[in-house]
Amino acid sequence: MFEKRAAVFLYAVSPVHLGAGQAVGVIDNPIQRERHTGHPCFAGSGIKGAVRHGFETIGGDASLIDRLFGPDAGSADLHAGAVSFGDAQLVALPVRSLKGGYVYATCPQAISRAQRLLGLIGIPEGWPALPGIEEGRCLLANPALLSGDKLHLEAFEYTAQVSQDLPRLSEDLATRALPADDGYTFFRDKLKTDLVVLSDTDFAYFAQNAMLIEPHVRIDPDTGTAKERGLFYTENLPPESLLIAPLLASQTRTGKKKDDKEDWEDAAGVMLKIKNVINGKLLQIGGDATTGRGLVVAKVVEGN
Template sequence: MFEKAAMLFLYCETPVHAGTGTSLSIVDLPIQRERITGLPIVQASSLKGVLRAEVERLKGKQIAETLFGPETQRASEHAGCVSPHDARLLLFPIRSLVGVFAWATCPLVLERFKREMIAAGFSVNWSVPSLPTNSPQAFVAESSEIIADATIVLEEFAFKAQPSQEAKNIADWLATNAFPQSNEYETFRDWLPKRFVILPDDAFRDFTQLATEVIARIRLKTETKTVAEGALWTEEHLPSETLLYAPIFVSKPLAPNANQLGLTDSDAVLRELGGLQLDRLQIGGDETVGRGIVKVRFVRPEDVQKS
């Protein structure tokens, strides 16, 4: 049984392609999505593999196997004690008529995020404003800079701007507790309340399905420098400036050598994970063309309570 929890926030600095393989749709290589909501995710298995590789690089194979379990051929020896969940969408960037782009979310996403935070032992002091799924309105903070004539225009769709104290509270909380805290993100944290918008659920879902980045890729023939037969394809990516979150649950280590490594209980496991001071990770495919770089923030419940 899991005893402790933390939250891993992933801020996309480049487009991210966590793919599902081939598809019969208009995009050859789509990204991973939830079956019911259609919202983008990064599956837990992908995230676990990345975290395991990073722990092994920083701390060695013994620590990695204690935390995440031994390799497949030795899986019967013991289970791992760290369980990352799917990385779910929290903020999605959308082109805006003014302010360049907006960080968008919706009540469904916020309520699920709040539920998961509370289940993981976090303190959440904001409420999600009510907004009908087919509403023509969108909530923004009083200081919003994406409003033109009382209207928010995202891509080619317009919403009536509704200033909301709850929206500002959520944006401020995310800037403090979810956004990266390093110096290079100071301006982005300042921008968030000014470019934050809560859209109706249906509109947000449509944007996440129709406003992702679709990139054409080719492979050239060495001799002629022309496209090789069958070597033209399209890939879907989560855009830069997307924010994801993934709950991380831990239990008491089961590895025989856990005590020797100083991993005596779940608190020690959380300290070990926090002590890694993870900075940036590469998630998904296309590593050799600069895709999948995310800025990481590891947050424990006591970190939020002190903020």
């Protein structure tokens, strides 16, 4: 039973390809998506595997790996780990804007799901309730993004309403989701001012079609040249995307009686150890690591 709960915000600082396998459509290597929303997501197993793999590199004690994540499958002393990551769900997506470069787009559905997760782990967020938003309309806090009363995102025009309540949500989200380091000041400030709330339908369109698509060519190892019919396309979540995932901790397990456990740790100690290692750190998640893909910054927010 997991006794301690937290949320992990994952902020992409490079394109991220957490793959879903091959597909028969135009995109050969798609990213993982939720079945019911179509939003990009990170499977919890992928997050946990990435953190385990890079644990020592980002400053963790190698002797803690088996206790926190469980031993390798071939170990003679198998037991479950004490840390669990849930699936990361999308909170905000960068969308190209006529003014301001890009905005952080979201929707009532994405915000409500993040709000629900924070509430379940005991974090009072106090976000204002968002009204229903019709297709073709949006809420925003920064009127400087507008041309008249219109907001232009990609090739689309939205009738915008300036919300006096939205800054309360965006400021709290920016403070919780991004590290307090000076290097993230620009992005915290932009998230505070340039959060735009679209309808669930309009946001779902961008979540499906505003990804980064990269062409690749397979190389023949014998000739060093491109293989015939070797062109393929890989989908990536764009940088500046924001996701949130649950982080759960239990007491450590060893398969021994409690009195015999030399390195036994309670759930609070486990949560402290994992938080101290990953909070504010740059993690590598997903494929194409050698080309700089999959870099995300983790921010842990503990619940009560």
